[in-house]
Amino acid sequence: MTTTASGPPVQAPARRRTRRRTTDRGFNRAFRWIAVGSGVLMLAVLAAVALFLLVQAWPALTASEDDLAASVPRYPADTSLLAYVGPLVFGTLLAAALALALATPVAMGIALFISHYAPPKLAQVLGYLVDLLAAVPSVIYGLWGIFVLGPAVLPVWEWLGQVLGWFPLFAGTVSPTSRVLATVSVVLAVMILPIITAVSREVFLQTPKLHEEAALALGATRWEVVRTAVLPFGRSGVISAAMLGLGRALGETMAVLMILSPGFLYSFKILTSAQHQTIAAYIAADFPEASGLAVNTLVATGLVLFVITLAVNMGARAIVARRKEFSGAN
Amino acid sequence: MAQRIDVKDLNIYYGDFLAVQDVTMTIDPQSVTAFIGPSGCGKSTFLRTLNRMHEVIPGAAVEGTVEMEGVDLYGPDVDPVAVRRNVGMVFQRPNPFPTMSIRDNVLAGVKLNNRRISRSDAEELVEGSLRGANLWNEVKDRLDKPGSGLSGGQQQRLCIARAIAVKPQVLLMDEPCSALDPISTLAIEDLIGELKQDYTIVIVTHNMQQAARVSDRTAFFNIAGTGKPGRLIEMDETSTIFSSPAQKSTEDYVSGRFG
Ligand SMILES: Nc1ncnc2c1ncn2[C@@H]1O[C@H](COP(=O)(O)OP(=O)(O)OP(=O)(O)O)[C@@H](O)[C@H]1O
Ligand SMILES: [Mg+2]
Numbered sequence: 001m002t003t004t005a006s007g008p009p010v011q012a013p014a015r016r017r018t019r020r021r022t023t024d025r026g027f028n029r030a031f032r033w034i035a036v037g038s039g040v041l042m043l044a045v046l047a048a049v050a051l052f053l054l055v056q057a058w059p060a061l062t063a064s065e066d067d068l069a070a071s072v073p074r075y076p077a078d079t080s081l082l083a084y085v086g087p088l089v090f091g092t093l094l095a096a097a098l099a100l101a102l103a104t105p106v107a108m109g110i111a112l113f114i115s116h117y118a119p120p121k122l123a124q125v126l127g128y129l130v131d132l133l134a135a136v137p138s139v140i141y142g143l144w145g146i147f148v149l150g151p152a153v154l155p156v157w158e159w160l161g162q163v164l165g166w167f168p169l170f171a172g173t174v175s176p177t178s179r180v181l182a183t184v185s186v187v188l189a190v191m192i193l194p195i196i197t198a199v200s201r202e203v204f205l206q207t208p209k210l211h212e213e214a215a216l217a218l219g220a221t222r223w224e225v226v227r228t229a230v231l232p233f234g235r236s237g238v239i240s241a242a243m244l245g246l247g248r249a250l251g252e253t254m255a256v257l258m259i260l261s262p263g264f265l266y267s268f269k270i271l272t273s274a275q276h277q278t279i280a281a282y283i284a285a286d287f288p289e290a291s292g293l294a295v296n297t298l299v300a301t302g303l304v305l306f307v308i309t310l311a312v313n314m315g316a317r318a319i320v321a322r323r324k325e326f327s328g329a330n
Numbered sequence: 331m332a333q334r335i336d337v338k339d340l341n342i343y344y345g346d347f348l349a350v351q352d353v354t355m356t357i358d359p360q361s362v363t364a365f366i367g368p369s370g371c372g373k374s375t376f377l378r379t380l381n382r383m384h385e386v387i388p389g390a391a392v393e394g395t396v397e398m399e400g401v402d403l404y405g406p407d408v409d410p411v412a413v414r415r416n417v418g419m420v421f422q423r424p425n426p427f428p429t430m431s432i433r434d435n436v437l438a439g440v441k442l443n444n445r446r447i448s449r450s451d452a453e454e455l456v457e458g459s460l461r462g463a464n465l466w467n468e469v470k471d472r473l474d475k476p477g478s479g480l481s482g483g484q485q486q487r488l489c490i491a492r493a494i495a496v497k498p499q500v501l502l503m504d505e506p507c508s509a510l511d512p513i514s515t516l517a518i519e520d521l522i523g524e525l526k527q528d529y530t531i532v533i534v535t536h537n538m539q540q541a542a543r544v545s546d547r548t549a550f551f552n553i554a555g556t557g558k559p560g561r562l563i564e565m566d567e568t569s570t571i572f573s574s575p576a577q578k579s580t581e582d583y584v585s586g587r588f589g
Contacts, residue, residue, distance in 0.1 A: 219415030232429035
């Protein structure tokens with residue numbers, strides 16, 4: 001081999017390859033910076049929100065009970081801030097939990113029907129309809145809750161109050177206005193239904209064919225295929241879906257504000273009016289007229305909501321991670 | 331009890347596409363029957379009609395009869411679910427249920443059939459099935475660990491244990507060793523030899539030596555060209571197929587002079 005003959009053909013591709021590798025590296029580096037950058041940005045935004053809440057809430061957190069009672073409307077005398085926020089937290093959690101309990105089974109049912117039972121055409125239409133539910137603004141849900149759903153479910157609430165009145169949730173006088181936590185929970189359930197359904201449907205559709213066929217070949221009926229292959233595979237996905245829904249239910253403001261006749265009690269009587277209030281609706285309702293320490297108090301309750309939402313999300317992650325070994329990810 | 335299968339004039343469709351045409355064959359009980367043939371000739375497709383798994387694919391259809399001890403599997407009042415409980419299947423890729431422990435995997439089929447089973451019976455069945463699949467000694471200390479944590483060969487034997495736990499009459503295997511190393515392959519071939527005492531076994535394989543080693547009878551499928559239906563070319567004693575087949579194309583295929 002002579003140098004002249006072998007030189008150029010060897011060098012040319014080599015140079016080209018180097019160049020391509022440099023641009024590859026460029027993309028890699030750019031991608032890494034974008035990834036790291038957006039991660040840092042998210043953290044910074046989160047930290048900024050937390051900081052804002054803390055700073056604004058601080059005067060309320062440190063104020064004496066007498067000062068709070070003097071400047072915050074509806075603040076009972078001789079009550080700590082914690083005792084004051086308590087019923088709001090209770091109302092928020094109760095409404096969200098009821099909504100989740102109502103929505104999750106229905107959403108899973110719809111998602112399973114769409115992914116494993118319905119003929120393809122019907123499945124498509126249904127999926128589309130459920131997605132449309134997500135596009136309805138919450139003010140509309142509020143109006144609908146007051147004028148349509150409330151009167152419609154009133155006979156059901158009355159029946160529950162009569163027949164199951166011994167059960168704590170259905171105890172007390174059934175409000176004839178229907179502007180009670182039960183109605184709110186149903187509206188919230190409808191509002192979080194689309195997100196839970198959409199995520200669950202995606203998860204169910206991803207069940208490996210291999211596992212569905214394994215179940216079928218053992219002589220599984222359609223429902224048994226769902227039980228042995230689809231549901232276990234989708235478990236963690238459904239939990240994440242439910243948590244997304246819970247997050248929305250916890251923070252929902254407008255519909256609750258419009259429908260619920262508020263109260264500030266630790267009460268399980270979801271058919272009785274003037275028992276509960278949620279944090280988000282409370283802040284929205286009182287903020288326009290608040291000033292001074294009252295504003296700080298409202299921000300403090302907002303801080304509590306922020307902490308609850310964070311905790312819910314972290315809890316969901318823990319649940320999903322706990323059964324990773326059995327999740328099929330390996 | 332092993333059972334005999336008679337297939338008559340079977341045509342198999344995917345929508346309008348005729349994938350396998352006019353198969354007539356008899357599969358003997360307590361024997362191993364091997365299906366060989368080039369890729370795409372319809373071996374898997376035909377195998378899946380023997381437990382009515384073919385019809386779970388949208389648009390799939392079957393004409394003709396598949397009789398098991400005289401009962402047509404495609405008769406009007408035969409429940410496909412019942413057929414699949416009688417005819418077990420092992421797939422090409424090991425597919426234990428990833429969310430279940432080894433024990434629950436073995437019991438999956440039994441629990442499906444909605445039978446209540448006592449703890450001691452369950453333990454016995456798990457041990458018996460895993461022993462039957464030559465896996466017991468390797469997993470007896472970790473029955474509660476997930477099945478997906480086993481090696482590929484062990485997973486495949488777990489799938490065999492799961493299939494035989496429901497005591498089927500027939501066991502279908504679609505290239506059960508194609509994802510396995512030679513040692514696991516040998517373990518499964520030995521197992522097939524033992525299982526044929528109790529079951530009718532049908533195995534699809536691309537490995538001629540394997541067909542020659544494990545099977546009593548061999549069926550050769552072929553296809554005339556892409557888009558054409560696959561056909562059964564001939565079926566005979568395995569020794570005959572590999573030494574003096576009746577058809578020229580069979581001889582070409584088994585001697586590696588194919589295509
Ligand atoms: N789900 C399906 N839908 C439509 N056509 C299919 C489907 N599965 C298989 N086919 C077609 O049916 C024919 C037979 O396929 P089959 O999988 O039975 O072949 P095979 O003999 O098992 O091949 P291999 O040895 O590669 O596994 C092929 O033409 C294939 O393209
Ligand atoms: Mg195949």
